[in-house]
Amino acid sequence: MSEMERLKEIMDRLRGPGGCPWDREQTFESLATFLLEETYEVLEAMTSGTPAAHREELGDLLFQIIFQARLAEERGDFDIRDVMREVGDKIVRRHPHVFGDATLATSEQVLKQWEQIKVEERRGKGDGSMFTGVPVQLPALLKALRISSKAARVGFDWPDRRGLLKKLEEERCEMLRALRDGGRDAVKEEIGDLLFTVVNVARHAGIDPELALQDANRKFLDRFRYVEEGLSRRGLVASPEHRGLMETLWEEAKRKVRRTSPDRRSPSSGTSDSASRRARKAARS
Numbered sequence: 001m002s003e004m005e006r007l008k009e010i011m012d013r014l015r016g017p018g019g020c021p022w023d024r025e026q027t028f029e030s031l032a033t034f035l036l037e038e039t040y041e042v043l044e045a046m047t048s049g050t051p052a053a054h055r056e057e058l059g060d061l062l063f064q065i066i067f068q069a070r071l072a073e074e075r076g077d078f079d080i081r082d083v084m085r086e087v088g089d090k091i092v093r094r095h096p097h098v099f100g101d102a103t104l105a106t107s108e109q110v111l112k113q114w115e116q117i118k119v120e121e122r123r124g125k126g127d128g129s130m131f132t133g134v135p136v137q138l139p140a141l142l143k144a145l146r147i148s149s150k151a152a153r154v155g156f157d158w159p160d161r162r163g164l165l166k167k168l169e170e171e172r173c174e175m176l177r178a179l180r181d182g183g184r185d186a187v188k189e190e191i192g193d194l195l196f197t198v199v200n201v202a203r204h205a206g207i208d209p210e211l212a213l214q215d216a217n218r219k220f221l222d223r224f225r226y227v228e229e230g231l232s233r234r235g236l237v238a239s240p241e242h243r244g245l246m247e248t249l250w251e252e253a254k255r256k257v258r259r260t261s262p263d264r265r266s267p268s269s270g271t272s273d274s275a276s277r278r279a280r281k282a283a284r285s
C-alpha cells in the first residue's frame with residue numbers, strides 16, 4: 001500500500017461510522033480557516049531552515065487536501081484520485097516541451113507558452129479572459145503581481161526599466177497632489193496606483209514584492225523591539241512623550257540589529273503560537 005493510499009484510508013476511518021466526532025462534523029466552510037492556516041505554516045516552515053518542520057507542515061497541508069477530497073467524494077462530486085489525475089493531465093498538457101515535441105530554451109519562453117495554453121483552455125470553457133484564474137480573495141500585493149505578470153506575458157508591459165521608473169515618479173507626484181488638494185477618495189486612488197506601479201518595479205527587478213514587504217515588516221519589528229528593550233531598561237514604555245528617546249534608540253537599532261530576523265517568521269507567526277491555535281491544531285491532529 002502506498003503512503004497516499006494509507007493516508008486516504010486514515011481519512012476514511014476518521015469520517016466513517018465509529019470515527020472521530022470532530023472530523024465527522026467538518027464541512028467545506030469549517031475547513032476553510034484550517035486550510036489557510038496550514039498554508040501560512042508551510043510558508044513559515046519553508047524559511048525556518050528546519051527540514052523536519054517543513055516536512056511536518058507539508059503533511060498537515062496535504063491532510064487538508066485529503067480531507068476536502070473526502071468531503072467531495074461523500075457528495076458524489078469527485079475523489080482524491082480525480083484530483084491527482086486532473087492535475088497530472090494538466091501539467092503534462094502545459095509542458096509540451098517536456099512531454100511532447102516542442103523545444104524551449106528559457107524560463108521566459110516557458111511562461112509565455114504556459115499563458116497561451118491557458119488561453120486556449122479558457123476558450124474551450126467559454127471564458128477567454130486571461131485574468132479568470134486570478135483568485136478574487138488573493139492578497140492585494142500578490143494579486144497585483146499576478147495581474148501584471150499575466151499582462152506582461154502577452155506583451156502588455158513597459159519596454160524597459162526607464163519607462164517604468166518614469167511612471168513611478170509620475171504616480172508619486174500624483175499621490176502628493178492628491179494629499180495636498182484631493183479628498184479621501186482621490187488619495188486612496190493615487191496610493192493604489194502608486195502601489196501597483198511599485199509592484200511592477202519589483203517584478204522588473206525580479207523581486208517578489210510580497211516577500212520584500214515581509215522582510216521590511218520583520219526589519220521594522222526587530223528594530224522596534226530594540227527600542228522597546230531600551231525603554232524598558234530605563235523603566236519606560238513606548239509613548240509619544242518619549243519620541244526623542246525612541247528616535248535615538250531607533251538609530252542605534254539601525255546600526256546594530258540585523259536587517260532580517262534569524263527566525264524569518266511568516267505573517268501568521270503572530271497567531272500560530274496562541275493558545276487557541278494550539279488547541280485547534282491538537283483537536284484535529
